[in-house]
Amino acid sequence: MTSSQTPTRSGESSEPVRILATSPVALIEIDNPPVNATSQAVRAGLLSAIQEIDRNPQTEAVVIACAGRTFVAGADIREFGQPPREPHLPDVINAIEACLKPVVAAVHGSALGGGCEIALACHARVAEPGATFGLPEVRLGLVPGAGGTQRLPRLVGMEAAIDLVSTGRTVKAAEALRLGLVDRLSSGDLRAEAMDLAQEMIGVQPARTGERPVAAMDAHAASAKVAEVRKKARGAEAPCKAAELVLLAADLPLLEGMARERETFLELRSSEQSAALRHAFFAEREVTRVPGLEKVEPRSIQKVGVVGAGTMGSGIAVAFADAGFDVKVVETSESAFAAGQARITDIYDKQVSSGRLTSAVRDERLSSLSYEVGTPSLADRDLVVEAVFEDMEVKRSLFRDLDGVLAPGAVLATNTSYLDIGLIADATARPADVLGLHFFSPANVMKLVEIVKTDATAPEVIATGLAVAKRLRKVPVVCRVCDGFVGNRILARYRQQAEYLLEEGALPQEVDAAMEAFGFPMGPFAVSDLAGLDIAWARRKRLAPTRDPHERYVDVADRLCEAGRFGRKTGAGWYRYTAGKREPDPFVTGLVEEASQRRKVLRRTISVDEIQARIRAAIVNEACKILDERIVERPLDVDVVMMHGYGYPAWRGGPLFEADRIGLKVILDQVNERAPQDGPGWEPAAGLVRRAASGARFYP
The missing domain is CATH 3.40.50.720 (NAD(P)-binding Rossmann-like Domain)
Structure with missing residues (x-):
């Protein structure tokens, strides 16, 4: 860009979107700190700016860029849970794509969610080498809502688009260039290079993303891909729906595909899973704001x-x-x-x-x-x-x-x-x-x-x-x-309940399968094998002198350790491992059945529902105790520990958020219905009973 093309400001600098006028290429600048989120004011300003560019005969092309440290990095979280206000982002983005003059996105920092969708609708994209792109909506239980599932496959193809929208992963600029999401990487002055590209495009019919054809996947390959996404999602709804929407791009015109996308977005936005994932999102940020430490300065560590x-x-x-x-x-x-x-x-x-x-x-x-x-x-x-x-x-x-x-x-x-x-x-x-x-x-x-x-x-x-x-x-x-702090203390309690289930009739692979169906990446016995059975064994031996002699105690894990079976690292634990593959072991089945005989417990078939209900209740029980003892100050602390350290499915929002949504009394009733009434069954902890009886909630 020559010096005569240096942008000059037009309008009030306090506006979140402004046109920096040049001729023949104008620049629209979004300035909405800290991350240029697509607030209502930004949407309105961007739509107005595009309409003004279209009307202005002196402007022949335009670049969209952002002030500050990043491109548009997503939605305005302050608007989460509020009724949407016009103009809606899909309408703004459609106006960008429909602009009669070439529109180039100049991307630095992160172009995420709606920011990525803005870039997709532009007629070309230039990015700094350090820029990142992504459609992370599935992490909030949503799908892209402004054309992302329809435009992305038109640029990068079906396979790559399904991967990106179903996982929510981000890609660096170099990968984005290889995929076709980006047209050029800048080597110096991003805005100047974007304006140079825009000038090259003057007089050329804009290449609108929504008008590009996209090759359909073979029906068998498409079905296999969705099945793969479903397996990895472990019960989360949004990844599968996002993948299915991408597949529609090959069969439907852009606007029809966007209508289906918007319908799915609105449906998911009101879902329990999205509410849980939004809770998880905010809890992860709130957990670092520890009461009483607001003005305390940390020591310097290098x-x-x-x-x-x-x-x-x-x-x-x-x-x-x-x-x-x-x-x-x-x-x-x-x-x-x-x-x-x-x-x-x-x-x-x-x-x-x-x-x-x-x-x-x-x-x-x-x-x-x-x-x-x-x-x-x-x-x-x-x-x-x-x-x-x-x-x-x-x-x-x-x-x-x-x-x-x-x-x-x-x-x-x-x-x-x-x-x-x-x-x-x-x-x-x-x-x-x-x-x-x-x-x-x-x-x-x-x-x-x-x-x-x-x-x-x-x-x-x-x-x-x-x-x-x-x-x-x-x-x-x-x-x-306290012993085990938060996570290991809860783990010890629900692993204990899992061992009770073994003694009563279940096998390790049945308990693990039930909890994986619940949404955990691994069940408790597979996790024990991965961590090493000797670690928990050392704790049990340390606590043995103080253990209540009347406490129910299942010794199968001890016997495995005595046999030198410490899990994956020894090739055998609750399972045996052949070439790294986990397999049920008749030796373990024999130990479990022998333990039942010694305890004079009549083994019975235990349903998936009972396994899940009893382990869920064990988790919530111990969390109640942890809160009562003020080991942590807030329920969200427990939720964050369980989601980030123990694989509790984020789409459930953590055990205490989920307990609020289900109701503590419902959890107790589920357990009492399924546990045997005349044998060594489930005895709920006082904390859960007290909270259920009082109708207390963990979150307001």
């Missing part, structure tokens, strides 16, 4: 130490390296040092071989990691995270050593899954600097981190944990100390 490079420690080290921290990994011996370094290198090598990472990025991240033997090398660290063996005395001894090594103000964190962090902190002279950072395996992948505070933990140390988690791009939940 140099991080990780003690222990086993499975957890290596993942934690990778998570910190990925986030740009200076990471030092410490082991107790040269052999452990070498094994830990190899483990971390292997994590990165697998990411390169799968195409998720380039060799250059791998090498850069590995260069941010250093390795030492012994804790004295950690003297310059701002934060040290221990990931050593789950034993109280081992951890207390380590923390005594760290206390003598680290500078004042350094934060000491333990990754313990169950142990009393207060007792670990008491081994130091600085308990105010100690907290739990409980990562979930694999730590470089799983989003959840439980930030566990003791009675002595300083507020700024808790704030530091939150700030670190944010930089790691994790979802943090702050909680107090």
Whole structure:
């Protein structure tokens, strides 16, 4: 663009959409901080601007761009749940596509949801190399509502379009270019290059996306693709509906396809699943706003130490390296040092071989990691995270050593899954600097981190944990100390109920299948095999001296461990594993049936409904207790833990949101109807009974 084409402002600068007038190419700028969301004012302004461009004889082409750090990054969340106001986004986007003059989108940052649909309707798209595109509506239980399912396949083809709209995943500009979603990548000045492209298009009939033909998929291939989407969705409705809408693009004209899309969008918007996913969306953001910490400043953290490079420690080290921290990994011996370094290198090598990472990025991240033997090398660290063996005395001894090594103000964190962090902190002279950072395996992948505070933990140390988690791009939940904190405490309780079901007549594969049908990615016994049965076994042995002798206790898991069956890592646990494939094992069936005989329990057929109802109630029961004990302050804390750490289906909104929607009394009634009345059945916890009786809700 020449200097004579530099845009000049027209209209009030306070408007969220304005025309920066040039000739022959004008520029429409959207300026609606922080993410240029498609609010009613933006929709109205954009429609008015397009209409003005169409009327203005001096303008022969137009570029749509955005101020600030991003292109249009989605809908205005403040309008969620409100009646839609005109102009509706589909009408605005149709006007863009129908414009008689070439329209080019200049995309930087993120073009998501409605922002991506705006770009799709333009006649060409130029993007910065760092830009991202996506239609993430399925993550809110919706489908694109302004033509995304109809225009995207016309640009990228059926297969790619189904993938993008059914998963909601985003693509970087380079992939968008390969797919055909983007026409050019900018090499410097994005707006100038977009305006140059617009000028090239003057006098040429605009290539309207909605008029492009799209090749239909073979009927068998289409059916198989929808079946694949349905399987991955695990009960979520929106992904399947989105895939089916994409397939319509080959058979229907644009406006008819958009009408079907809009009908589906409105239907889903009022659905229970969309309400649950919107709750999940807001809960994930609200969980970081911890009451009492609003004005507390975190400590500065850049140099991080990780003690222990086993499975957890290596993942934690990778998570910190990925986030740009200076990471030092410490082991107790040269052999452990070498094994830990190899483990971390292997994590990165697998990411390169799968195409998720380039060799250059791998090498850069590995260069941010250093390795030492012994804790004295950690003297310059701002934060040290221990990931050593789950034993109280081992951890207390380590923390005594760290206390003598680290500078004042350094934060000491333990990754313990169950142990009393207060007792670990008491081994130091600085308990105010100690907290739990409980990562979930694999730590470089799983989003959840439980930030566990003791009675002595300083507020700024808790704030530091939150700030670190944010930089790691994790979802943090702050909680107090108890055995298992939030997630593992609930897991232990519903795994116990699953074992009761075994003793009464179910088999591991039947319980797992029922819970996978409920929406979990894996059932409780498959999860145990993945995590390692020895971990829970060590906890049971630790708690055995204090266990109530009258408590019902199923010992099948102990017998598996005594037989050396610790799960996937030994090739056998609740299942046997052949070439990595999970298979039911007659050995386990024999142990289960023998346990029933010893307990004199008459085995019976247990329905899927009963399995789901009893495990759901076990989860809600323990959540009630956690809230009553103020281990967490808010029901949403429990929901976020269960969704991000344990696979509770997000389309259900988490166990406590779902309990509100169903009703606690209904949950109790479902269990009481299905559990046997004259045998070792279900005994609901006092917290759930009390809440059900009072009609209390978890959410207002």
